[in-house]
Amino acid sequence: MNRHPREHAEPIDTLRLRETPEGIDLGLRVAGPVPRALALALDFLIRGGLYLLLLPLLALADLGIGLALLAIFAIEWFYPVVFEVWRGATPGKRALGLRVVHEDATPVGLPASTLRNLLRTVDFLPAGYALGLAVSLADRDFRRIGDLAAATLVVHDERPATRRGPASTAGQRPPPEFDAATRAAILAFAERAPALADARRIELAEVLTAPRGVRGTAAPALIADWAAWIDRVTPDGRAA
Amino acid sequence: MRQQRFEHQHTADWTRYRALLEQLEQRRRRGAELAEFPGLHRRLCAHYALAQTRGYTPGLIAELEQLVRRGHAQLHHPRLRLGPRALRLMARDFPRALRRHAAPLWLAAALLFVPMAAMALGAYHDPGLILTLIDAEQLAELEALYDPTRDHPGQVRPADSDLAMFSFYVRNNVGIGFRSFAGGVLFGIGSVVILVFNGLFIGAAAGHLSAIGHGITFWPFVSGHAPFELSAIAICGGAGLLLGKALFAPGRLPRLAALRVNARDALVLVAGAALMLLGAALIEAFWSAGAAPVAVKYAVGAAGWTLLALYIALAGRGDDAS
Numbered sequence: 001m002n003r004h005p006r007e008h009a010e011p012i013d014t015l016r017l018r019e020t021p022e023g024i025d026l027g028l029r030v031a032g033p034v035p036r037a038l039a040l041a042l043d044f045l046i047r048g049g050l051y052l053l054l055l056p057l058l059a060l061a062d063l064g065i066g067l068a069l070l071a072i073f074a075i076e077w078f079y080p081v082v083f084e085v086w087r088g089a090t091p092g093k094r095a096l097g098l099r100v101v102h103e104d105a106t107p108v109g110l111p112a113s114t115l116r117n118l119l120r121t122v123d124f125l126p127a128g129y130a131l132g133l134a135v136s137l138a139d140r141d142f143r144r145i146g147d148l149a150a151a152t153l154v155v156h157d158e159r160p161a162t163r164r165g166p167a168s169t170a171g172q173r174p175p176p177e178f179d180a181a182t183r184a185a186i187l188a189f190a191e192r193a194p195a196l197a198d199a200r201r202i203e204l205a206e207v208l209t210a211p212r213g214v215r216g217t218a219a220p221a222l223i224a225d226w227a228a229w230i231d232r233v234t235p236d237g238r239a240a
Numbered sequence: 241m242r243q244q245r246f247e248h249q250h251t252a253d254w255t256r257y258r259a260l261l262e263q264l265e266q267r268r269r270r271g272a273e274l275a276e277f278p279g280l281h282r283r284l285c286a287h288y289a290l291a292q293t294r295g296y297t298p299g300l301i302a303e304l305e306q307l308v309r310r311g312h313a314q315l316h317h318p319r320l321r322l323g324p325r326a327l328r329l330m331a332r333d334f335p336r337a338l339r340r341h342a343a344p345l346w347l348a349a350a351l352l353f354v355p356m357a358a359m360a361l362g363a364y365h366d367p368g369l370i371l372t373l374i375d376a377e378q379l380a381e382l383e384a385l386y387d388p389t390r391d392h393p394g395q396v397r398p399a400d401s402d403l404a405m406f407s408f409y410v411r412n413n414v415g416i417g418f419r420s421f422a423g424g425v426l427f428g429i430g431s432v433v434i435l436v437f438n439g440l441f442i443g444a445a446a447g448h449l450s451a452i453g454h455g456i457t458f459w460p461f462v463s464g465h466a467p468f469e470l471s472a473i474a475i476c477g478g479a480g481l482l483l484g485k486a487l488f489a490p491g492r493l494p495r496l497a498a499l500r501v502n503a504r505d506a507l508v509l510v511a512g513a514a515l516m517l518l519g520a521a522l523i524e525a526f527w528s529a530g531a532a533p534v535a536v537k538y539a540v541g542a543a544g545w546t547l548l549a550l551y552i553a554l555a556g557r558g559d560d561a562s
Contacts, residue, residue: 022285026309066403073411077418085320088313109318110325115507121422122430145425148496149483149503158306184295191299231243231297 016141016153018105026105029156030141033133035096036154040129042092043080050075077117084113097157108152116146171229172222175212182208183230190227193220243296250287257284257307264314281311326515334512335555337505338475341482345509348478351435352470356443363447370444382445386454386461406525413469413517417476421510424480425499427487431480438473460534463541465524467548472516479509 014032017025054071057064083090088107089099100108100116123132123144132144141153174186186208193201198217205219214222257280260273288304338345363369370379416438423430449458482502490498527540 020285020312022282024285024289024308026305026312062401062404066401066405066407069404069407069411073407073414076411076415085318105312106316107313107318110320111504111507114511115503118418118510119422119425121419122425125426149425149499151500158309180295187297191297 014142018103020105028101028105028153029158031096031098031154031156032142033136035098035156036093036136036142037129037133039090039092039096039098042095043090044092046091047075047079050079080117080120081110081113084108084117085110093154098154099157101153101155103151103153112150112152116150116152119146119149122146171227171231172225173229174226186223186227187230190224193224241294243294243300246291246294246296247300253280253283253287254304254307256280257311261307261310261314264317265310277311278315281308281315284308284311329508329511330515332556333508335552337508337512338552341478341505341509344481344485345475345478348431348435348481349471349474351432352439352474352477355436355439356446359440359443360447360450363444364451365447367448367451370448373441373444379448383449383452383454386449386458388454388457402525402529405529406521409521409524410518413473413521414514417473417510417513417517420473420477421480421483421506424477424483424506425487426484428481428484431477431484435474435477442470456534460537461528463537464528464544465520466541467544468516468523469520471548472513472520475509475513475516479506479513482506482509 014030016028016030018028019025051072054068057068057071060067080090084100085108087094088101093099100113102108102112120132123129123135123146125131129144132146135148136142136144139148141147143153147153174183178186189204196204201220202216205223206215209215209219209222260277260280264274264277284304285308288301288308291301291304359369374382416434420431420434420438423434446458446462449455483499483506486498486502487495493501528537532540
């Protein structure tokens with residue numbers, strides 16, 4: 001069975017693959033303590049802002065105090081739950097590009113979100129999320145106690161895909177000794193090249209072109225030609 | 241197959257899929273149109289897998305992956321439906337979970353009520369005992385609260401602040417309940433501490449107030465909401481003990497798996513107990529401080545305990561279908 005090559009790689013990075021019922025693998029990039037702490041700090045500020053919004057209620061005397069206390073209770077315990085179930089993440093996490101998902105990559109639901117956020121009180125112990133930090137550093141998916149019990153992950157949103165337009169030139173046939181992996185690398189380079197600095201682009205391109213005597217700005221151009229040619233043929237080199 | 245032909249062949253599917261995704265993401269649901277979404281999603285998954293195995297350009301693969309990822313999120317988007325969920329919880333799941341986990345719940349009840357009774361007896365016979373838990377200033381406040389010469393025993397504020405008191409009780413009691421649950425994940429220790437401490441405090445207050453003659457305001461005040469409030473706190477603590485049990489005695493499962501299994505039921509218990517505490521706060525704020533005769537208040541309290549016992553014993557039995 002053909003699987004995505006990433007699956008066979010050692011998990012040296014933070015990418016976790018989850019197979020969906022349709023038989024494909026979705027990659028999840030788990031988020032480490034630093035972005036999560038920043039998101040927490042942002043959420044803390046946003047909560048503070050919400051509390052300030054409640055101040056005018058106090059003008060309503062007893063009724064206002066009652067409503068304000070109820071609102072404080074709701075914000076204390078359910079601010080993260082509401083946002084996670086409604087939009088997948090609290091505003092702080094969204095700002096940092098984070099999302100909460102079940103471990104099978106589906107969006108987090110009410111039970112799991114409630115559980116992970118009730119257990120927040122324990123992760124907070126003894127102060128400033130010290131226990132949660134210790135537990136998440138000991139876990140390879142950076143899960144705090146709430147995440148472990150609720151089977152949830154905090155992951156980075158996927159970056160938007162970059163897509164190269166159709167090749168403008170007819171291209172040039174790459175040397176026949178290049179295998180499929182090399183050709184895939186050529187295509188990947190052509191996709192990424194516009195995002196690289198000139199010097200780095202030339203440096204990377206020369207890895208393949210230098211043995212053929214092509215150096216300098218001609219190197220990336222040659223690779224682009226090869227990529228354009230590969231685009232027009234099947235992976236095994238036959239013209240389609 | 242050449243990538244360009246592949247793209248040409250399926251581009252109509254992809255456009256359609258993208259349009260449906262946008263509708264779904266903006267929560268504009270149209271039943272008839274969305275019926276084709278699952279099938280389309282499966283086709284897109286196949287296209288994504290093909291693009292990977294045929295070594296098409298990383299850009300195309302990434303684009304398909306992103307589409308499939310968005311579709312996956314929409315296909316598995318949880319449905320909230322709070323009303324039916326709460327109804328099913330209270331009518332079926334909560335009482336069943338209570339009966340299924342009788343052992344940790346009885347233990348939690350013992351951890352709350354035994355120290356409570358012991359402390360009540362102690363504080364009744366030794367008026368100084370309560371000062372081991374609270375200082376003199378807090379004691380003076382507590383005594384003033386249930387002073388029989390006051391108009392509204394049990395309340396610091398006059399009766400027109402019922403809503404404020406309700407909110408105060410909700411925040412305080414549900415907070416205690418949630419903490420006594422969460423503390424259970426520390427091998428049950430947090431739950432035990434909170435249960436015992438609350439038991440001691442409530443017992444001391446009851447014993448002390450009875451000893452100084454404030455019992456005639458204290459007991460009628462608490463009798464209405466006590467059945468639901470005390471049992472709900474015990475249930476929250478019991479749910480915490482259930483988490484602790486998974487870590488102490490995971491049985492045949494690894495500890496993490498046992499924790500997750502028990503957490504599912506514990507969450508049902510906590511949700512049910514939180515709703516009970518909401519009801520208890522309603523009673524406490526709008527009935528307990530009211531002017532009803534003492535006999536009526538005791539009768540309401542007795543009825544509360546009876547109803548609760550019947551609910552725990554009988555609710556949610558029978559077939560799922562009924």
